[in-house]
Amino acid sequence: MSEFAAAYYDGRTSARREVRVHAYPGMIQIVGEGLRLDVPLAKVRVDPPVGGTRRALHLPEGAQLQTDDHAAVERLFPRRHAFEGWVDRLERGWPWALAAVALAAVLAWWSVVDGLPRAAKLAAGLVPQTVEAELGEQALAFFDGRMCKPSALPPERRQGLQRGFAQLTAGLADGYAYRLLPRDCRGVGANAFALPGGALVITDALVKLARSDDQIAAVLAHELGHVRYRHSLRMALQAAGLAALAAALFGDATSIVGLATTLPVALLQSGYSRELESEADDYAFRRLKEVGISPKAFAEMMVLLEKGHEKRSGARSSDYFSTHPATAKRIARALAER
Amino acid sequence: MAEPSYEPAATADITVLAERRHPVEFTATAGEYFRIWIVNLALSIVTLGIYSAWAKVRRRRYFHGHTRIDGEGFEYRANPVVILKGRLIAVAAIAVYYGTGRFAPQYQLLLWIPLIIVGPWLLVRSLAFNAYNTAYRNVRFRFDGTYWGCTKIVLSYAWVLLMPIAYPYFKHRLLRFIAENHRYGTTRFEVADFKKPFISAYAKGYGLLLLLVLVVPPLVFFATQSNRPKFPIVIAAMAVFLYGAMFLLFAYLRARTTNALWNALGIGPVRFESALRARDLMWLYLSNLVALALTLGLAAPWAVVRAMRYRASKTTAIASGPLDGFAQAEAQQLGAAGEEVADFFDIDIAL
Numbered sequence: 001m002s003e004f005a006a007a008y009y010d011g012r013t014s015a016r017r018e019v020r021v022h023a024y025p026g027m028i029q030i031v032g033e034g035l036r037l038d039v040p041l042a043k044v045r046v047d048p049p050v051g052g053t054r055r056a057l058h059l060p061e062g063a064q065l066q067t068d069d070h071a072a073v074e075r076l077f078p079r080r081h082a083f084e085g086w087v088d089r090l091e092r093g094w095p096w097a098l099a100a101v102a103l104a105a106v107l108a109w110w111s112v113v114d115g116l117p118r119a120a121k122l123a124a125g126l127v128p129q130t131v132e133a134e135l136g137e138q139a140l141a142f143f144d145g146r147m148c149k150p151s152a153l154p155p156e157r158r159q160g161l162q163r164g165f166a167q168l169t170a171g172l173a174d175g176y177a178y179r180l181l182p183r184d185c186r187g188v189g190a191n192a193f194a195l196p197g198g199a200l201v202i203t204d205a206l207v208k209l210a211r212s213d214d215q216i217a218a219v220l221a222h223e224l225g226h227v228r229y230r231h232s233l234r235m236a237l238q239a240a241g242l243a244a245l246a247a248a249l250f251g252d253a254t255s256i257v258g259l260a261t262t263l264p265v266a267l268l269q270s271g272y273s274r275e276l277e278s279e280a281d282d283y284a285f286r287r288l289k290e291v292g293i294s295p296k297a298f299a300e301m302m303v304l305l306e307k308g309h310e311k312r313s314g315a316r317s318s319d320y321f322s323t324h325p326a327t328a329k330r331i332a333r334a335l336a337e338r
Numbered sequence: 339m340a341e342p343s344y345e346p347a348a349t350a351d352i353t354v355l356a357e358r359r360h361p362v363e364f365t366a367t368a369g370e371y372f373r374i375w376i377v378n379l380a381l382s383i384v385t386l387g388i389y390s391a392w393a394k395v396r397r398r399r400y401f402h403g404h405t406r407i408d409g410e411g412f413e414y415r416a417n418p419v420v421i422l423k424g425r426l427i428a429v430a431a432i433a434v435y436y437g438t439g440r441f442a443p444q445y446q447l448l449l450w451i452p453l454i455i456v457g458p459w460l461l462v463r464s465l466a467f468n469a470y471n472t473a474y475r476n477v478r479f480r481f482d483g484t485y486w487g488c489t490k491i492v493l494s495y496a497w498v499l500l501m502p503i504a505y506p507y508f509k510h511r512l513l514r515f516i517a518e519n520h521r522y523g524t525t526r527f528e529v530a531d532f533k534k535p536f537i538s539a540y541a542k543g544y545g546l547l548l549l550l551v552l553v554v555p556p557l558v559f560f561a562t563q564s565n566r567p568k569f570p571i572v573i574a575a576m577a578v579f580l581y582g583a584m585f586l587l588f589a590y591l592r593a594r595t596t597n598a599l600w601n602a603l604g605i606g607p608v609r610f611e612s613a614l615r616a617r618d619l620m621w622l623y624l625s626n627l628v629a630l631a632l633t634l635g636l637a638a639p640w641a642v643v644r645a646m647r648y649r650a651s652k653t654t655a656i657a658s659g660p661l662d663g664f665a666q667a668e669a670q671q672l673g674a675a676g677e678e679v680a681d682f683f684d685i686d687i688a689l
Contacts, residue, residue: 007410009475009476009477011476011666012665012666013477013523013662013663013664013665013666014474014475014476014477014523014661014662014663014664014665014666015475015662015663016410016475016662047399050374050396050399050400050403051366051370051371051373051374051400051403051404052370053399053400053402053403053404053411054403054411056413062476062666062669063476064476066410066476084392084396087377087378087381087392087396090377091370091373091374091377091378092373093373094373096373096377097372097373097376097377099380100376100377100379100380101376101380101636103380103383103384104376104379104380104383107380107383107384108383111383240432240433243432
């Protein structure tokens with residue numbers, strides 16, 4: 001038998017009474033001024049320990065005991081909270097804390113560079129194509145409303161583009177309804193983008209920049225790769241996952257911390273990742289060869305885009321090159337494909 | 339203590355004796371909280387976020403337990419399972435929000451309409467959840483403001499959208515609504531008129547900001563006339579200056595408005611004294627920000643503990659009667675979805 005000091009609250013008011021608690025097998029007896037109460041242990045609920053804060057024992061009918069005698073509570077309820085008791089022990093030791101720092105850092109790093117992209121790929125695969133097409137329609141409505149006007153190219157030129165595009169997509173049986181949509185989008189320069197579901201937007205500026213139809217086909221083949229592998233969906237899911245991760249990591253700090261963490265997250269979201277780009281490149285090289293176009297056209301187009309970007313750099317940098325940097329590596333890869 | 343001269347000395351003495359000052363104690367330490375924070379963070383990541391509900395409860399329990407008035411700590415009683423359910427709902431809502439932003443940005447503006455309708459609901463539910471799960475001396479707090487009560491305030495102040503300068507009037511009304519609808523057990527919070535100090539804090543803050551913006555750039559402009567720096571440097575300097583000015587304004591308003599509200603608050607025989615100083619908060623926030631940047635966020639627990647310790651050190655509960663006469667109210671059942679969604683969107687209008 002042991003006993004400890006506690007404060008007793010009857011559950012009806014905030015009145016505090018100093019009591020002694022006597023522990024017997026299977027029950028406790030609470031003794032104070034004008035108070036003698038027997039409570040079976042089975043009817044007592046105890047909160048798991050947290051960092052040296054006072055322990056509360058919840059009694060029937062909302063009554064409560066509070067005590068700082070942690071040892072006595074542990075003796076009364078050995079192993080009552082197996083899991084949170086274990087967490088509490090981890091929280092007490094600096095070695096565990098340091099291990100947690102290392103673990104959190106490694107896992108956070110891994111999930112950003114590897115885990116999130118994998119999870120996003122998996123999740124994107126579960127989205128039905130009809131949903132994708134719907135998302136693409138809405139994105140297109142946004143482009144047409146705000147950024148783009150109908151193409152100003154002569155009708156013969158547009159027909160030529162459509163013929164080339166038909167050849168490029170002929171026989172593709174991956175379920176997507178590919179469409180080429182020439183547009184005049186002043187704000188984004190020489191550019192092309194793939195919308196989920198199969199709509200490809202190509203700007204007049206890019207058509208004018210290209211020296212041959214093969215070069216245009218090369219860019220479009222790359223964009224087909226983005227559609228085929230659902231890259232915009234994957235990026236969106238990745239961004240959402242990243243935001244969730246950041247919220248989990250820093251969610252409990254003050255709002256100023258929140259401000260400081262949102263910026264890098266936003267930067268990480270711009271453009272496709274290098275990995276997705278090379279996936280789309282591989283697709284483009286394969287497809288070009290299938291329809292009898294040399295991947296060399298891709299390298300040529302990259303060089304043209306790079307030159308065009310440099311010429312106008314500063315003034316209008318949100319063109320194709322700014323989101324698809326043509327590294328020497330990508331050009332070399334295209335030239336190596338024969 | 340200043341005694342009113344027109345009262346008989348004897349009465350004044352009795353008043354002095356009857357009033358007891360209870361400075362709010364805050365006994366958490368940065369080291370201990372750091373260990374709790376990082377261990378729970380690591381467990382949250384390892385369990386793919388599922389444990390985060392338990393982590394939240396542990397962190398709150400730690401801070402509540404270490405905040406003491408008259409030697410007695412607060413309790414946080416939320417059930418982690420309820421929080422987990424709330425989080426799952428929050429995640430679904432956020433997925434819709436992000437998805438819409440990415441694929442149908444034209445509808446993201448439309449999403450603000452439900453947010454305006456849902457906003458008051460989130461606020462009310464979140465306050466109710468937090469109040470009900472906070473207890474002191476085994477008596478729970480309560481928030482019983484209604485959705486309609488909150489919506490009526492939002493709608494009746496819709497004109498503020500056209501005149502953003504009048505925002506403090508809306509904020510004041512909302513804080514009044516929040517404070518008045520809190521109870522400790524069955525005892526309702528009473529709020530004396532705090533409109534004057536509240537509005538004047540904003541007026542002074544805005545005035546100082548305006549003065550700063552009107553005076554400093556021209557001064558710099560003339561001072562550098564002979565040796566004018568390059569345009570990008572000027573832009574960068576302006577950005578830093580504006581950000582810094584907003585930062586100071588934020589700290590100033592936080593100090594003054596918190597004081598205004600808390601000095602007007604009464605719960606039964608208890609009233610409060612809040613003496614936050616603007617310059618202290620400016621220094622606190624600034625040094626916290628620098629520490630966070632230098633430690634890649636690892637100083638977050640230290641920063642949080644430090645801010646809470648400062649707030650506690652400047653807050654005193656003054657009781658004109660015993661603290662044991664508060665009665666408990668009947669039990670409730672509350673979900674955590676409102677609290678969790680509000681948490682994510684940073685809707686944080688606590689007292």
